[in-house]
Amino acid sequence: MASCDGNCDSCATASSCSSKGNGIVKSKLNERSRVKRVVAILSGKGGVGKSFVTSLLAVKLQRKGYRVGILDADVTGPSIPKAFGITEKAYGEDNIIYPAKSKTGIDIMSANLLLEDESEPIIWRGSLLGNLVKQFFEDVLWEDLDFLLIDMPPGTGDIALTSFQSLPIDDLIIVTSPQDLVSLVVTKAIKMARMMKINVLGVVENMSYVKCPKCDEKISVFGESHLDEFATKLNFDILGRLPIVSENVSKVDHGEVESIELDEFDSIVEKVEAQL
Numbered sequence: 001m002a003s004c005d006g007n008c009d010s011c012a013t014a015s016s017c018s019s020k021g022n023g024i025v026k027s028k029l030n031e032r033s034r035v036k037r038v039v040a041i042l043s044g045k046g047g048v049g050k051s052f053v054t055s056l057l058a059v060k061l062q063r064k065g066y067r068v069g070i071l072d073a074d075v076t077g078p079s080i081p082k083a084f085g086i087t088e089k090a091y092g093e094d095n096i097i098y099p100a101k102s103k104t105g106i107d108i109m110s111a112n113l114l115l116e117d118e119s120e121p122i123i124w125r126g127s128l129l130g131n132l133v134k135q136f137f138e139d140v141l142w143e144d145l146d147f148l149l150i151d152m153p154p155g156t157g158d159i160a161l162t163s164f165q166s167l168p169i170d171d172l173i174i175v176t177s178p179q180d181l182v183s184l185v186v187t188k189a190i191k192m193a194r195m196m197k198i199n200v201l202g203v204v205e206n207m208s209y210v211k212c213p214k215c216d217e218k219i220s221v222f223g224e225s226h227l228d229e230f231a232t233k234l235n236f237d238i239l240g241r242l243p244i245v246s247e248n249v250s251k252v253d254h255g256e257v258e259s260i261e262l263d264e265f266d267s268i269v270e271k272v273e274a275q276l
Contacts, residue, residue, distance in 0.1 A: 044185025049206035072110035085255020130162030178225035202237035
């Protein structure tokens, strides 16, 4: 299928083609890249900590000895480089794009690493954004990774659809918060993933509570969570519940996500590494 352009309607051999499916052909890694497991992290809406979960998952897996990369598919709102304090630019040669490396050796590719001024907006239509995400998967040197984490854009729009259709995603983690409205968008995200035949590993509830510094009581800032009843109704696993820790927010803002210790995250890591 080397000459396939993805247009099944005009293809004489479409009826016998194993790659036929809505005109989409799955992307393949370049010959120098090896990835054992591709895990996408999605949220139904913005502002629930999807990129934080992606970043800390990479950090925790790296600490356990796995080789990890992050593909920042949130092209119009990339925040992964800032969380890791990366200011160097990605570069390419011989049709290969070399990702930046974090302090602990995590491979990172993001649209911000291609801009002269990271504050400049990327004002592109959806098809161009989707193509850039595919290029990040196909042309970047993802060298001997155990896990490639894809930080998806929030919502169930065009880039998410293109990524689900064109990238060989093994597992999906959905990030949410305890607010009632979020339950609706989580439902949409799970139904979309299942329609696309993507394995939903489970849901992470971020900003679930804060701990009282004096008595360790858990305080539900956004009200009581209804995630358990939604998990029963839609048959998905709750991977973990993460507290709000102001110190961790500050560390992310200052590019120090690799210094964060969060014991509540360990159960999430165990469930992800069990898929390898």
